[in-house]
Structure formats: structure tokens, C-alpha cells
Amino acid sequence: MVVLSLAVVAASMLPLLARSAPFEYSEMAPFARYLMDRNAEIALAQTAAPPSISTDASVLVLTTRGYEVGAKGSNGFTCIVERGWMAPFDQVDFWSTKLRAPICYNAPASRTVL
Numbered sequence: 877m878v879v880l881s882l883a884v885v886a887a888s889m890l891p892l893l894a895r896s897a898p899f900e901y902s903e904m905a906p907f908a909r910y911l912m913d914r915n916a917e918i919a920l921a922q923t924a925a926p927p928s929i930s931t932d933a934s935v936l937v938l939t940t941r942g943y944e945v946g947a948k949g950s951n952g953f954t955c956i957v958e959r960g961w962m963a964p965f966d967q968v969d970f971w972s973t974k975l976r977a978p979i980c981y982n983a984p985a986s987r988t989v990l
Contacts, residue, residue, distance in 0.1 A: 901960070901971040909973040910959055911938060918946045921955040924978035929953055933980055936990070952983025954990055 912920070917937045922930040933953035937946035943956070960967070960975035969975050981989055 901969050901973075904971050905973045907940065911940070912957065912976070914946060917957050920976065921946075921957045921978050921980075924955050925953065925980040930955055930980060934986075952986060953980050954986040955980040956990075 914937055918935045921935045921937075922933070924930065925933065929951065930953070932949050932951040933947075933955045934945060934949035935947040936943040936954060936956045938957070938959070956979060958977045958979055960969050960972040962977070963970055963975075
């Protein structure tokens with residue numbers, strides 16, 4: 877019975893220990909750490925779709941002024957490199973400076989989402 881009681885007490889403390897432990901991305905890093913080389917960002921964004929789409933897609937790149945057109949396209953598609961803050965707020969890597977994911981939006985999504 878004593879062993880069971882100790883196990884219950886120890887198990888009940890696990891959430892407290894987990895909450896008190898700091899994690900690497902607990903707050904936003906300096907903004908410059910989220911930026912990439914412009915050409916590298918364009919190249920990464922274009923990997924989100926086959927060349928038959930991405931070659932003629934617009935590409936948005938993140939700058940100190942926000943997202944700007946890095947390459948003007950002609951097919952209505954838009955490619956972008958998303959950062960960790962595109963994930964739900966409760967993700968532990970929300971503020972990660974390393975998390976990058978290329979994605980392309982088709983013409984209707986480019987008009988409505990972006």
C-alpha cells in the first residue's frame with residue numbers, strides 16, 4: 877500500500893515538473909534570426925511544388941518589413957516558406973528559429989488566404 881501511495885504521489889508531480897522545465901522556444905527570438913538569405917528562401921519555397929508549377933509561381937519572402945514579393949509569377953500560384961508561428965500557439969516549437977516549411981497555394985487560395 878505504501879508503494880502504491882508513493883507511486884500515485886510521484887505520478888501526480890510529473891505535470892508540475894514538466895511545466896516548470898523551460899523549453900528552448902519559450903519566447904520569440906530576435907526577429908533577424910527568423911530571416912533567411914533571400915535567394916535561399918526563394919529556392920526553398922519553390923521546392924513545395926513541382927517545377928511545372930513553382931517556376932511560374934510568385935514567391936513571398938520574409939523581410940524586416942514583413943512578407944514581400946521575392947519573385948513575380950504568372951500562373952496564380954504563390955509559394956512561401958512558413959515559420960513555426962504558422963503552427964498552433966501551444967506547440968513547443970512555435971517560436972523556433974529553425975522550423976521552416978515550404979508551401980505553395982493555388983490561385984484561389986492565393987486570393988483568399990494570403
